[in-house]
Amino acid sequence: MNIQMRDISHKNFQSAQQLIEQNGEAYFNDSLQDIQQALQNLYGEQEISLQQLSATFRRGDLISRLQ
Numbered sequence: 798m799n800i801q802m803r804d805i806s807h808k809n810f811q812s813a814q815q816l817i818e819q820n821g822e823a824y825f826n827d828s829l830q831d832i833q834q835a836l837q838n839l840y841g842e843q844e845i846s847l848q849q850l851s852a853t854f855r856r857g858d859l860i861s862r863l864q
Contacts, residue, residue, distance in 0.1 A: 835862035 798812060805813050817824065836845060839858055853859050 831863055832859070835859055838862060 798809065798816060800809070800813075836850075836853075836859065839853065839862060840849070845853075
């Protein structure tokens with residue numbers, strides 16, 4: 798569909814839903830790789846504790862890296 802999330806409406810929702818049903822696993826795996834890369838950019842190769850991960854989400858560091 799090549800559209801942004803904000804552009805999804807009742808007019809194209811069914812098409813978007815079908816794409817997710819067909820490609821959901823690939824989208825999930827791609828997203829997982831993006832998150833892993835962003836965390837590696839933030840923390841390098843060091844072990845990330847749950848407290849660090851929680852703080853990363855709270856501060857929005859990860860979201861800003863993914864955008």
